[in-house]
Amino acid sequence: MGLLNPRHLFYLASLAVLIAIYLRARAKPTLEVSSLMLFDEIAAPVASSRVLRTDLLFWLEMAALSALSMALAGLYVRRAAPAVHYQTRALVFDLGAAMGAREGRGTRLDQARRQALAIISAAAPGDSFSVIGYALEATVYRAPTSHLAAVRRAVNELKPEALPARAAALRAALMRARGAAEIEVFADRAPARGWLSAAGAGARVRLHQVGAPAANLAIVALEPGTVGATPGRMVVRNFSDRPQLCELALDLDARSVLRTTIVLEPRGQEVLPFGPLKRGGVVHARIVTPDALDADNNRWALAPNDKPDRVLVISPSPEARDDLARVALAVNQSLIVTAVDPVKFDLASAPRYRLAVLDDAYDPGIKAAARLIIYPPPWLEHSTPPPSWQLPVVGTVRMAEMQARADGEQLSQPLVLSPARILALPQWIDVLAYGTGVGSGGSFPLAGFGYDARGAMGVIAFSVNDHMLLDPDKLEALVLTVEMVKRLLAPQDLRIVPTGSSVSVPATGVAKIVAPDGSASAARADEMGRVRVRPLEAGRYEISSAGATAVIYANYYDAGESDLSAAPPAPAPSAPATPAAALAVAAAAARVKPIAPWLIAFALGAMLLEAALLTRTAMRWRARDV
Amino acid sequence: MLEARAFEPGFLRRLDGLVLGVQRARTVREGRRALGRVHGLGIEPESFKEYTEGDDLRFLDWNAFARLDDLTIRTFRAEREIEVTILVDASASMGLPRGDDKLGMALGLAAALAYVAMASNDAVRLGAFTAGRGGTVRVETTPLHRRRELYPAFRPFVSALRCGGDTRMAEAVGRLLLERRRAGTVILISDFLISAGEYEQTLRLLLGARHEVKVIHVLGDRESTGAYPPGHYRVRDSETGELCEVTFGASAAEVCRRRVEKLSADLAAFCATRGIVYARAFGASHFDDIVMREFPRLGVVR
Structure with a gap:
């Protein structure tokens, strides 16, 4: 029990006014009568002190005023959350590139997946789950359903994307999960401050942080230079706090151009020149040394051909x-x-x-x-x-x-x-x-x-x-x-783009799209004769239709996402960190129920009873005297 | 105020058919019309009798003597008048409770009875008694008026009368009797909120002076029913100033009603044993009913 607006307790001062009025009223006014003969059987001698005696009307008014004051002050009671048999829960996954970082025999996403599957297994019968992922934007992979097998399948089919996980996407994911009573967020790093506000006040949000600090190397940039004229260069960065040995390879149209090993100082960045290239083509730079994250170990660039067009x-x-x-x-x-x-x-x-x-x-x-x-x-x-x-x-x-x-x-x-x-x-x-x-x-x-x-x-x-x-x-x-x-x-049949960008490729009829991981999908060309592709993985995409083939190379690099050392050790499933979240959790555990309507109803009832008593008295003692 | 009601033409027209209920004539006056058992001078023949020595020869029936050769004397009813004194209690108790207008009702009744009495050309006067601040009893009366044309002459007295002081009824009546007027009819209008000894002494004085006495007992609506606003009050006696605490309510009202009934019954019983006409006039709201129905029923008027 508590008060939502304690300041409004000021209205209780009205009770003092009522008491003052009552004391004044019960001061026994003097009534002059023709003769005391008529009252000698009921009269009592004048007493110097009186015992406090109150009437029913006074208590009714006191009760009504008290109830109204407490209603204004927002009196509420805490009630245990009712047992809900069919609870809706949302599983929100960070699908940023860092979730694909290797740890042990799996990835961070595998860890999150295991935790989510444990939650699904422990769910009460009838609970429904939704599966939502976010990276560049939020996507609902499974709408709320109590079919747990489908939920598990959706969780198992999640794949990390070669994209940074944006805070806006997390907020969008939480907004899409707003209908859920519990929201389980699986991420490799703590979201930005205030992220819970998107989840709404009524939901209970839990963050499951996965992943441990890991060493990572990334190719930051690749410039092919001018064929036969100026050398190219590639920029490599070490995100670890320790010196890292980095073996690099550079290919031009699948032919090795350069293979070298360098030592990168802790959190250092190295510019490695090469060339100039003797001819144009697709330049592919890669880090051969195994590290935690693969997405940023490859980079492609197009060396313009020296053909005199x-x-x-x-x-x-x-x-x-x-x-x-x-x-x-x-x-x-x-x-x-x-x-x-x-x-x-x-x-x-x-x-x-x-x-x-x-x-x-x-x-x-x-x-x-x-x-x-x-x-x-x-x-x-x-x-x-x-x-x-x-x-x-x-x-x-x-x-x-x-x-x-x-x-x-x-x-x-x-x-x-x-x-x-x-x-x-x-x-x-x-x-x-x-x-x-x-x-x-x-x-x-x-x-x-x-x-x-x-x-x-x-x-x-x-x-x-x-x-x-x-x-x-x-x-x-x-x-x-x-x-x-x-x-x-x-070249129209060769595009080198950053991951996440939308690419239009000329196509006819149904186009076959082969992703870097080898999976194939089909897309129908629109009326303008093109297929839109949005590469979410780093690597080579091949789009073929009607005998023509186009190739898209998707490059990925994001300084924040590639820095895997920034992620703290994964704690146990944590409660929300912000006061608002704590309030949300507390509110969910014991729900606050204002009782103002009941108090107002009580006050109205007291007033009605008082009115009835007054009417009865008026009818008995003439209305003018009441 | 209710006393004004007694001067309304419409109300007075309704009183035209009433006469004051008088049991016997007390006063004799020549040249005035009055019905009584005393034979005497008059214009209305009553009977004949044989002439005896000493009879007034003016009443000898000469026509009968011429035809029958008998000396016969015509007798006449004496023409007599009744002196009516209507005495109103103007003590402080008559002014309370204020909403009941007891004094107004008493004065209205007094004026209405005066009007009725004047229908028979009786000499009528209004009087009021009260006690001054120093405890002295004051009795004020109007002159005697006989003709109805002079009825409005009572209005200044009725309008100017204010209540106050103690109810010293016996002393006031004693002072009135000191005037040593002929016995007539005295109508006493009061709330009789006095001791039984006081009003018994008063009535004995009047009866001792051979007056025909009529008692009109006036109480207010609230007073007679005990319908005071419920609550706790200090109650002060308007005449003695004595205080007590009373809790008004349903039970108190019932006690009040019983007390009023007892007071009325005691007074009525005393009057009945003395041949005094007693009439209750409780509640100003019943003024017309009291005058037009109760008074004829009880013999106050006919």
């Missing part, structure tokens, strides 16, 4: 042609760049290009493996329908502002650009940057990238005239253009 730059502006040619050569010095005025371009004699850059110019039907459309002009020839590759132009703004970078990050302040076209991009083009017109509220795409049957296409909606790409104040525009050219020049 042809690039066509068409623009009516000589300055823009010159700038765009410089950008192309900066990406790959081996390129043969042809910059021409669109009026002078002869389509008939043009060869097939690796990349065609069209600035403020119509595409006359250039044969190219990839296109970069910059500031496309509107189709003005109303007499003939526009060709299929003509992008529909909705309008033009005199000045545009870029709000976000190509990687989606918000700019600190908008980048003011030159005039831009408002384009209605087809669905197969992914928007990379949005912008707004100066002074206008609506946003429109500024850059996009996608694949269709003719190949890759990049779109930049703003104009690059007046040497805008060389303006140091507008570096973001240059970065966006360089990234676009790099993506367009990259």
